Amino acid sequence: MKKILFTVIYLFCVLVNMAQTELCSFDNYKRINSISVQQSEQTISSYLQQSILRTHLVHGGIFKIPVVVHVIHDGGVENISDAQIQSQIDVLNEDYRKIFGSNGFGNGVDTEIEFCLAKRNPDGDCTNGIVRIKSPLAYHDSYERPMLSALSSWDPTRYLNIYVVKTMAGGVLGYASFPGGPPNQDGVVMVHNAFGTMGTVTPPYNQGRTCSHESGHWFGLYHTFNGGCGVDTCADGDLVCDTPPVVNPNFNCPVINSCNNDMPDVNDQVENYMDYTNDACKSMFTAGQRDRMQATLNTLRMGIWQPSNITATGCDSGFVSPPCNVVADFIANGTQICINNTVLFTNKTLNNATSFQWSFPGGTPATDTLLNPSVTYNTLGTFDVTLIATGALGTDTLTLPNYITVTPPQAGQAIPYDETFEQFAFPPNGIVIDNPDNGITWERDTIAIMFNGFASAKINNLINTNYGQSDALILPDYDFTSFTGTPYITFRWAYAKSDVNYSDEMLVLLSTNCGLTYTQIFYRTGASLATGATQTTPYIPDSTTVWKKAKVNLNAYASFINVKIKIVNVTDGGNNLYVDSLHIGSILSSGIEEESKDEFHIFPNPASDIITIQSNFDLKNAEIKIINVLGEVVFSQNINKTKTATLNVEELKSGIYFIQLKSENIFYTQKIIKQ
Template identity: 30%
Template sequence: MKRILLILRIELVLSFLLFLGCSTLFAQQPLTPAASTSIQAPIEQCTAPLVEQKQIEALGIFGSKEYFEAWMEDKIQDRTGANRRTAMDEVRVIPVVVHVIHNGEPLGQGANIPQSQIEAQIRILNEDYNRTNADASNTLAAFQPVAANANIQFVLAKQDPRGLPTNGVNRVQGPQTSYTQGDAITLSQSSYWDAEDYLNIWVAPLETINLGWSSFPVSDLQGLNFPPTSKETDGVTIDYEYFGEGGSAITASRGRTATHEVGHFLGLRHIWGDGGCDVDDFVNDTPDQNGSNSSCQTDRTTCGTLDMTQNYMDYTPDACMNIFTQGQLERMNVVLANSPRRISLVNGRATQAPQVVAHDLALETIIAPKDYVCSTTITPQVSIYNAGTDRLTSAELTISLNGQVLEQKSFNFDLNQGDGETLAFDPIQVANSGNNFEVNIIGVNGGTDENTANNTLTTSPVIQPNLALPYSYGSEDFNEVWTVKNDDEALTWETLNLILDGQSVDAVGLNFYNYETSGATDYLISPQINLTEFPNAQLVFDMAYARYPDEGLDDQLIIGISTDCGNTFDLINPPYQKSQESLETATASTAEFIPNSASDFRTEVVDLSQFSGDGNVRIAFITINGFGNNLFIKDIRINAAQETNYGFSLDQLVSPSPVPDGNQESDVIRLTNTGNLHINTLLVDRVLNGFGQSTLTLEDMDIAPDEQVDVQLPSLLNDGQNEMEYRLHSPNYDQNTNNEQQIRRFFYQDAGSVEVPWRQYFDDLLQLEPWTTVNPENGEDAWEVVVKEGSQNDNLAVLQGQSSGNTYWLGSPLMDLSNTSRASIFFDRAASGITDNTRLKVMLSLDGGQTFENQVAVFEGETLNTIIGDSPVNPNTASEFVKEFVDLSAFAGEGSENSRIAFVAENGTGTSNPIYLDNIELFLSDDPDPVYPTDGDAILYPNPATDIFSLVFNLSRREDVRIQVVSTSGQVAHDVIYPGTLNQTYHFSTALFSKGIFIIKIQSETLSITKRLIIR
C-alpha cells in the first residue's frame, strides 16, 4: 500500500509514543462460514484513530502515525542497509503460555479445553507463520509473489517463571463466567506470567461479538521516553470456542483467530487500515481496500485493485485465510528486533528446557516483613520451593537486619521438585524506617545449595502510620500519612487546587487525559486503620469524572482493601469498582475535563463493615488508566459509623393495574428516598416472563432525602398472563450490598370489549372469559367458575384459598359509557365467617385498566358476610346471597369511552371461607329498584300513562327489537328498530301521541308480543 513519507524527516533517535495502541487492544469479529458470499460491516470497537489524534494534539508530529511509520520504515531500511541476516535465514522462537480461564468444568469440557486443542493451535500458528499451511496453495496467483515465510516458531513454554519445567499451560477457574475487553486486568490477575519472558495467551469465555483481542507492541527509544503499555495486560486473548481446532472449538474454527491477533501483537494493522481507500495499513505490498471482508469473495475489488481477501489481517472466515506478505514480515521483523517485551521473547530462556541441578532450594518471596509494615514487632516468614531434582528434607537459613545476622535457623521439611513451604523465624523488632531486611539460604540437606542465584531476598520495611476515626483528609496529609504507589513512574496521583463555584477547594486527582500507558495502575494508600474498633466504619468521598466520548477509552477507579498493611490489594473482588457510566459525574467531553462547580461531583460511599474482622487494614484509591479523561477526588472522610448513605424504598407499583388493556405507555413505580443524599440516577432491571430485559438507567433526577416520587418505565407487557420482576438498584451507581429493592407482579393484559349494557351470569362457561382474573402478588389461582350442585349450566364465580397479603382481581371487559348519562350494576354476592379486615371492593377504571382510581363500593369484615355463623355459604341456596346495587352514573358520559370494573378481594387468609359472585349485570339506568320482567319478556309501564311510558326488556341475549305503536284506526305512530337490546328500558313521551288507546307490537328473533296502551 501507500507509503507515507514525511517531508520533514526527524533525524533524532526518538521512541515512538505508542504503536497505534488500539487502547492497546485490537478485536476480531466472529467467523462466518466459508460458503457465505455476503459482505458485512463488522462491528469492532477499536480506538486507534482516537489515540493517534490525541498523540498528535499532545506531541505534534512526534505523536503522529506518519512519524511512527517513518520510524518503522527507517528501521526496515536500517536492517537492509546493515546487510543483516534476512528473515529467510532467521528462526525466531517465541515461548507461549496458554492461560485456560474456565468455569470449573472438568478437563476437556467447555472452557476447560483439552490439551489437544491447545497443541492444535500452536501447530496452526507455526504453519501460518512459516507458510507451511496446507491451504497456502490456495493463495491467488496475483499474490503468490509477495507471500512470506516469517520464520517464527511458537513453542509452549518449557520452563515457568520459577525456572521449573512446565508444559506451558496454566489452568485457572476464573472469577467471572464471561469476559469483555474491559476485563483484561481481571484475566491477568487470574493468571499471568511475566510478559518480558512469555507471550501470554488467555483463553476464556468472551462476551459480545469479539472473538479475541491483542495488545500492540510499543517502543522505548531515546527522546520520547514515555512508559510502555502495562505489561500485566500485554498479550493475546481468544474465546475458547475459536482457539485451535477440535475439542471445544466450533466447527468453523481453523485457529486463525489467534493467527490474526498474534499479528497485531507483532505490529500488524488490519489490512484495510481501519478505514476506506485513503487509509493505509503502511505495508507496501498489500493493496488498498475499502473496509474489511467478512466472506471469502476472492474477486472483490474496492479501490481499483483486487482485495487481498485471503490475508490473515482481514476479517474473512478462517477457511479463507492463508497469507502474510513480505511487507508485513518486514514490520514483524522490526518489532521483534526493537520493541520492548518483543525482543526479549525471541529465543528467550522459556524456549529452552531448564538447567536443573540436584540440590536447589529457592526463596520465592518474603511474606513478612514486606516493605509496608504495621507493627515494629514482626515474625519473619518466607516461602521456599524445591527448584532442584532431588528431594529436599532440610535447610539452614539466616535473617539479617541492616547487615546484622539476627537468627540462623535449621528447618526440616519434605519437598519434591516444585513443592513449597513457609518458614517462620523468631519475632524481631524493626525501626520506623531505615530498615534493610535480608534472608539467605546457607545450606540444604546438610550440604551446599548447588544454585546460589535464588538464595537471597531483601525488603525495606517501613512502619505505616495509624489513623484514628473519624477522619477527614487534609491537603497536608498527602505526603505525610498517605502513600502513592506509582510502579511505572509516570503520571500518578497528585494534589490539586480547584476553583469550584468561585471558591478554592483542595483535591487530589489523576491526569488520565495525558496518561498514555493504558492499563497502568496507580495507588493512593491510606494509613492503617483498626476496623476492629470501628465495626461500622465507612469511606465517603466526592468524585468528579467526565468520560472521553469514544468507546474503548474507559478509565477505572477501584477502592481496594489490604489486610497485609498495604503490600497487596484484592482487585478481583473489591468493595467498589467503577468505570464508564458508573464513574461518570459530568458530561463527556473531548476537551480535558477540569471541574468548575460542586455539581460536577458526586458523593461516593463505601461500607467497610465487611472488613471489621480483619483488624488493621489500609484503603487504596486505585486507578486503571484507559487514556480517557481526568479524575478528581475531594472531601475524603472515614466515618466511625454509617453516617452517610444512599437508600430508597420501593413503595408501590402505581400502574398499570393487574388487568390493563395494553395501551399503557409506562409502568409507574413510586419510591421514597430514605437516605440522606440526593439521588440522581437509578438502575432498573426487569425480567418479563422469565426473560431478562436490558438494564434501564433513570437519570437526570434529583430526589431529595424523604422525597417521594413516581418514576416511569417503558411498558413491556404482552397480551395475556405476564409475570414481571422489577429490581431497582444502585442509586447514583452505589455499589453497597444493601441498595436494591425489588417487586414481582403478575398481570393479565386484555383489550377485549363488550357492548353496553351487558350481563355476566357465568352460565354455560367453563372459564371466566371474556372476564379476566389474576393474583398480582404471586400468580396464585384466583377467581374461577364453579357449577352449582344438581343444576345444569347454572354457574357462578368463586374465590377460595386466599393467602395473607395478597389481592385477587376479577376484571370485566372494556366498555364504553360515553354515550349514556346513567349506568349502574347489580350483582349477587355471598360470604360467611369474615371477622377480620378482609374486603371485597368494586373498582372502576376510566383508562382501560391502567389505573383503578375509583372505588365505587366496598364490603369489609362482618359486613361482607351474608349469613350468620362460620359455616361456608351454600352456593345452591339463593337465600344466602345478597343482591347489591352500585350507581355508576357519576362516571358515565364524556371521558368514559374505555371503562372497566374490577372486583378485588384483599386481606384474606388461608382459612378464609369462599367468596361468591353471580348475576353481574350492567344497566344503562340508575334505578336501584327497577321493574324487571321475567326471562324473555318485556313490561310496559305505567299503563295508563300520562307523561311518560316505558318498555323494559329482559332478553337472554342481545337482539334487535322492533317496536311499533299503532292507533286503533291502524295508523302507525312509531316504528323503530332498537339494536342490541338486552335489559334496556326505553322511555317514550306521551306528547308524541294523541290521547287514546294504542297497540304496541314488539318483535325480535325470540320475542313477538302485543300490548295495549292507554294514554290520558
C-alpha cells in the same frame, strides 16, 4: 463431586446485541500504547525505506522463532492437550511458510518465518515448551496482562510467549503486543477454544488462524482495515501497499469491495490473515506484509532468531529432545506478610509432574501435597519453602531460603478521620501519592467550586497520555478496633468525560492483610462516574450541587488494627477527576446530606437456593462471578442490559463466598453465606 449447576433467569427483557463483536483487541492495545507503537513504526518504516535489497535476502535464510505456550487454566478442559498445542504450531508453520497442500497455501507468499516449541527453558532445562499453571488469571481481562507476565514469562527477547486462557472479557478471541512495546506485555494471548485445530476448538475459529493473525501483530502488522480506506494506499491504512484498503472489519467470508481508492479498484482481500473473517476464509500474507514482518525481525526483534539463541532454546534442527525430567518451580502471591495471614502458592513445575510434596516451616499446614496450597503463617520469623516434584523420570527439589517473612501488623491511627484538602500542604494528613510513571498525578485544586471550602484533590486526565496508568491517594493505615459504631468511608467526587467512547476510572481498594491483597470496595466509570456533561475542555465543577457522594459500609473490617485504603484513578485520557470531603467513621447525621439509595441489592443473605441481584443501573456487558475464600472462581456468567438476574446456588457447598458484579460501568462485590 456432583457437578454444580447454575441457571441465570432474566426477569426483564434481555436485548441481545446483534452487532459483530471485536474478535481481536489489538486496536485497544495500540491505543493504550500509542507512543511506543509510533516509535516502533518509525523504526520499521525507516528500515523498509533504507533497505534496497529485499529484507529477507539480507538475512538469507529462515527466521526461526522459539515459542513457549503458557496454559493458564482453572482445572477444566481449557487445560488443553499437548496435541492441541502442537496443532497450532503446525498451522502457524503452514500459514507463514505457505506449505503446499495445506490450508495456508493461498494466493500469498512464504514469509520465511518458522515456529518451534522450545526444547530448552531460559535456565537450559529440558522442556516441551509448555508451561501449565492453575490460576484465577485463567479468566482474563486485558488490563491484567502484566499479571500474566508476573506469573509466568520467559525472556521475550528469546521466546515468543503465547498465553492460552479459559475466557477473555468481551468475547475477544485473542490479542497481541506490537514490537517495541512494554516488555511485561510482550507476546500473544489466546482463548483456548480458538487455539489449534482439535480438542476444544469451536467453529468458525477452529483452524488456528486467530493465532496466525495475532502473531502477525507481534511481527509488526496492523489490521487490513486499520484507518479505514484512507487516501493513499501505501502511506495510509495498514501501511502495506499490496493489501487493498478495507473500511471496516469483514466477518464470515464475503465478496465485498468496501474501498474504491485503490488502483486498480479490487475487492477487499478477505483471505488475508489480518482481517476478521472466518478461519476457513483466511489463507494469505502478501509480499508487503512479509517485508514488514522481516523489517521487524531485522530491527526490533533481532535477538530471537539469532543462531546462538536457536541453539540455546533447542530449536536447531540437529537437536534431539531427550525425555525431560520435571523442573520444580513455584511463586507466592506475597513474601513479606503480616502474622495470621494466608499465602497462596502457585505451582509452575515444568514437564508433567504427577505429585508434589511441599514443606512450609512456620506455616499451617507445615506440609502439603496439593497443586496450589494456601498456607497460614501464625508465627513471626523468616521461613524457607521447599517443593519436591515427582514425574515419570524422577524428582526435582526447589528450596527458596528465607522466602517468607512474617511480621506483626502495625496498629494504624484511630478513626474518625477527615480530610477536606483545605490546608496548603499537599498531600495532607498522612496521605501518600503513588505515581508509578512519575507523570501526571493527584494535585491540589483551588479553581473549581468545591463541595467543601476552597480546595480539593484533583487529577488531570485530559493531559494524561499514559493510558491505563494508575495513580493512588494512599490513605494512612487505620485501626478500626477501638471505634464504636459502624465505620463508613464517604467522600464527594466530581468528573466529566471528554469523549463518549472512553472514560477514566475511579476505584477504592482496601486491604486487611498489610497490603498482601486488596479488595475493590468501590468502582465507577463512564455514566456512573460522570457528574457533568462530556466536554473536550477541562471540566471545572461550577456549583456545590454537582458533587456526587460515595458511601461504603466498612463494618466487615471493624476487627482489624491495620486497614489500608487507597483511592485510585486509572487514566484513559479523559477529564478532571476531583475528590473532596473525605470521611472515615460514622455517617454524619446532620440532616443536610440525604443518603443516596444503595445501588445494588443481593438477597437473601444467607441464601440456600435462589439469589436475586437487583441493580439501579442497566448492567451493560456485565459478568457475575462467585468466588470462594481461596479466590477461586466457582461460577461465572455474562449478562447484558438487564437490571435483575437470579442465580441458583442450591448445589454450592456451604460456606462464605463473594459475588462479584463487573460491567462496563460498575464493579461491586458482596460477601454471601451459603447455608
